[in-house]
Amino acid sequence: MSPRELLQGELVTDPPPASAPLRPLVRAINGLNQCMLTIGMLGLFAASCILTYAVATRYVFHTGTDWQDEASVFCLIGSTFLCGAYVQSQRGHIGIDAIAGLLSQRVNRMRRIAVDLLTLLFCAFFAWKSWTLLHEAVVDHQTSSSTWAPPLWIPYGIMSVGMTLLCVQLGLQMANHFLARRPT
Numbered sequence: 001m002s003p004r005e006l007l008q009g010e011l012v013t014d015p016p017p018a019s020a021p022l023r024p025l026v027r028a029i030n031g032l033n034q035c036m037l038t039i040g041m042l043g044l045f046a047a048s049c050i051l052t053y054a055v056a057t058r059y060v061f062h063t064g065t066d067w068q069d070e071a072s073v074f075c076l077i078g079s080t081f082l083c084g085a086y087v088q089s090q091r092g093h094i095g096i097d098a099i100a101g102l103l104s105q106r107v108n109r110m111r112r113i114a115v116d117l118l119t120l121l122f123c124a125f126f127a128w129k130s131w132t133l134l135h136e137a138v139v140d141h142q143t144s145s146s147t148w149a150p151p152l153w154i155p156y157g158i159m160s161v162g163m164t165l166l167c168v169q170l171g172l173q174m175a176n177h178f179l180a181r182r183p184t
Helices: 003-008 020-061 068-082 084-089 105-139 153-179
Strands: none
Touching: 020 068, 020 084, 020 153, 068 084, 068 153, 084 153, 105 153
16 A cells, blocks of 8 residues: 555545646656655655764763754755645645545536645745745844854745745646546
8 A cells, every 4th residue: 555545545546647738847847846855855864864863962972962953954844845846746645535525526626626726825825935034034144043053044945945846836736727628
């Protein structure tokens, strides 16, 4: 059983194929999503190594490190935000399908369009806000309040790129709703 089947408790159908005008763009975004997925996996691995190192040094040497918490959080932020578009491309988010089974195909299609549109609007606002936070962090040379004091443009930049990629993915899915042939 795949992870998606375990999460949703039932067999998940693959996302609908892209309509002909969108295929080149979808291929490019899929390649970019795969690259982000690789970076996300490396970020998770780095976070686990950093946290393991922190636990070992505290246990063995009875000393703390002041940088490991922020470094691992930065890695986890990267993994979360950079992989969001990939998860959306696979429709891998957790959804409740109880209502979908009760609706007609036409009403269910309208439901999917409405949910994708609302999600796109929310993510577009989040992306815009992330870009404004990134701009402020760069202009004001903001750093975190810890003794390590890494620059805040790092997490804000990751959030901005990740949310923008998610908006592009959602935009492609919205376009595909309208360009794809309706089932007969």
